[in-house]
Amino acid sequence: MSSTTPRFLQLPETSSLSLRDQICEVVSAAIMSESLASDRPLPSCRELAQQFGVSRNTVFAAYNRLVDLDFLVSRDRSGYFVNPKMAELQKPQGDSDVATRDSVPCPVRFPPNDLMPVVNPLDWNTYPYPFIYNQIDPDLFPVDGWRECTRQALGRKTMPVWASDSVESDSPQLVQQLRQRLLNTRGIYAEEDEILITLGSQNALYILGTIFARSGKPVALEDPGFFGARNAFRMAGTELIGVPIDGDGIVPSAIPAGCQLVFTTPSHQFPTMVTMSQQRREELLEMASTRDFLIIEDDYEAEMNYVAKSSPSMMSMDKTGRVIYVGSLSKTVSPGIRLGFIAAHRDIIRQARIARGVMMRHPPTIVQEIVALFFQLGHYDAHLRNIERRYQKRWHAMDLALSKHLGMLQRTKSEGGTSFWLTGPKGFDASELKVRLQARGVLIDRGQDYYLAYNDSRSFRLGFAYVPVSKLEDGVRIIAEEVRAIL
Template identity: 40%
Template sequence: MPIALETFFLDPAFEGTLQQQIQQMVAGGILSGRFRPGEKLPSSRKLATHLGVSRITVTLAYNELMADDYLSSAGRSGYFVSENAPEPPQLSPRSSSDTVDWTRAIGNRFSGNLQIEKPLDWRKYKYPFIYGQVDPSLFDRQNWRLCAVRALGQRDFDSLTADQVDRDDPQLLEFIARNTLPRRGILAKPEEILITVGAQNALWLAAQVLLTQRRTAAHENPCYPGLRSILHQSRCHRIEIPVDGDGLPPNLVPPETDVVFTTPSHQCPTASTMPISRRKELLRRASEDDFLIVEDDYEFEMSFLKPPSPALKSLDDDGRVIYVGSFSKSLFPGLRLGYLVGPEPFIREARALRSAVLRHPPGHMQRTAAYFLSLGHYDALVRRLRNAFHDRRRIMDSAFAEYGLTVAGAGAFGGSSYWMRAPDGVDTKELGDRLRHRSVLIEPGAAFCESTSREYKHYRLAYSSIGAAQITPGVALIAAEIEQMLR
């Protein structure tokens, strides 16, 4: 890689000749690690013009550096950092905050919340029972690539390059309005839909628009860790509602609640499904006590055991439900593409907030997704995922029965994970740490629970990222480790 001309500049306060200063600039770049072996330096002519010095001055400096083995030359190809150049010393990076008291300078704190650990090298593990990562053997790379190339064409030039300010891709909005939402019993106009950077961004927008420091939000416990962080950052009053086998109990929602956040179709992380009767009761309570509901309807596409229950929003006659959907789980998590559905006044404010923060999700990604969805590739991918997950779930059930692992929660219509319970006396955080040494990844349950009631007896096992052949031996290793800890 060539070293940019702009890297070099003369210091008027330098005490010494121009040749010495150029030598020091190059040697200093090498010793600091900014210039690396094999990288090409600017030609003597270009550097001389850039610095406003004579070419012979640069040439002499380069020759001195070659004599000291900092540089090498390759015929007419130019000058390069020598492979034998001195290696940069291993020094601690210089801190630029020595005189700043950051404990006082930071006005708001966003770190420190316990999150789900997803190792970047998870593919190196033989038994990755982790949630939400894409299985490369199932993803339709070829058609996604074709859609991405099509979105780069002249016809779609404006969607790729234009600053859409606060607008979304009309083709993507049309597909969501005419295909995705009706499958959940929801009818919405484009003005009632907002594209977001994944479901977490949608939840953040909803919290920012609906909550203040004086308002109260109720949420499930355990719940998605990202939601807890969002509500903590909003500085609203928070009330945690313990879930049971049917999800969030409406009778436990306090009357002073302003907004309820829930995952009724596939509770995160217990995978329980809220019955229709309970959904109607929650809507009745919302009408009586005048609160709103934010419904995160993730994973409804993964219904391979039986059809999913109607979305909470499809039962809503009062316009009290804000609906959150996402393509990140069914396509791939790196896509970061979701959507909000709600009444126009709410969407108008959420759109204005999104515009102030990030304007809009990348146009090329929106148009590529629109093509992938509208050409039928998405439905084909979902069918492939359902079939694979159905087979993997059957193997998981057999392995649990064979090795005696306890399931605490499983999706009634499918999904891609189980909520597990370890025997008394087994700390699942320690279990996860020990299993890593055996090339097994699990998700300890503490991250999903409120810190004041955090427990370590649950863990999540997902089958979206692990091959069918690895499931049974992986479960066997988990069971063996639990038995070892009990001893």
């Protein structure tokens, strides 16, 4: 087994220790900070002697001293390795005499920005009641089907398909499956050159924000709305204008003149989950034509309807080519797969493809091929039916629990999706509620993060896709106890 000399190992410029002890200090610090791989040999005495400019005997003496101290183990004909016992020790806390990057100030100072980061704890899945956005139940994922698709995609016959660079194109198989199994169900017909594969809807929105930013015209978006879209357009340097929503979705009459793009989530408004009415969709399309702007339709959770049939997509109603359709497989397959797509006029897709190539060339082709097989072999359709059935059961259980325990709060009318939006009376602080609940093992999304100006703290969002049915009411009961305490 070969070793690669870690270039970050450097002797201190000044030290009162002997060379042997300096080497011991540097190597032991690297071990305790987990900077050295435990399954690879350390550099040989000759390699490290050359890097440090010392004799091989000095390095040999240092290594053997570290063996005596249980930092290293020596294996015949293999070299020196980190002692497995080191994995059981905690990293040193507090100040250290060893200089690290954390102690060096950054040479660049960044001005404050208005981007909204993901603020949930990294160990969110260890909480008993994680009612948070964009998490799916891993127990519902068809692992066996995914494994079979991966095995087929990795075969030697298919390797040439995904092993080469394909910056100017996407997987023809995946594009075909999207046309036949996703877009068709939404009433959308698109040619191959009118579809672009992206790394999820977030990447799609950033690409669109980038190619339209040069116009200098503002983007109108729902307020409250999807903070991912807000971040994407802000990163592109675009001026943002918030447009209020009501029980029928975005209010077209509130869209100011001069906008080039209007971003909306008509199937289930993000985050309030209201569904845009047919009349409102027609009104918005008519206004797009008369005022000369484009509509970005993020068809969020269009498949998840439990009370009424899915409403037609706006792109299926569009006769002028003004709707740009954004879709994602995050909620129906998995967020970790990071695949989405844009369907739009071919001239828009042409510009978006160029921008995507500059950003990251193209999404991993191997993942595209696996997902294409996932569709082609019927796993997607079976999986979609399964999660629709499971989420419908959870939606009704959640609806009942909210009516029973949180009737003191206002709740927007919803026909489906995987979350609920609740609002307290004047003076209610959902930020305080979030802190209280986290201490009791309950995670929620606070509503003010979805507002353009962060100026409304009365609302919060409860996502239930990850929480089992058996725990839904208990979690809601805890929320109700803390809400009553605040009220």
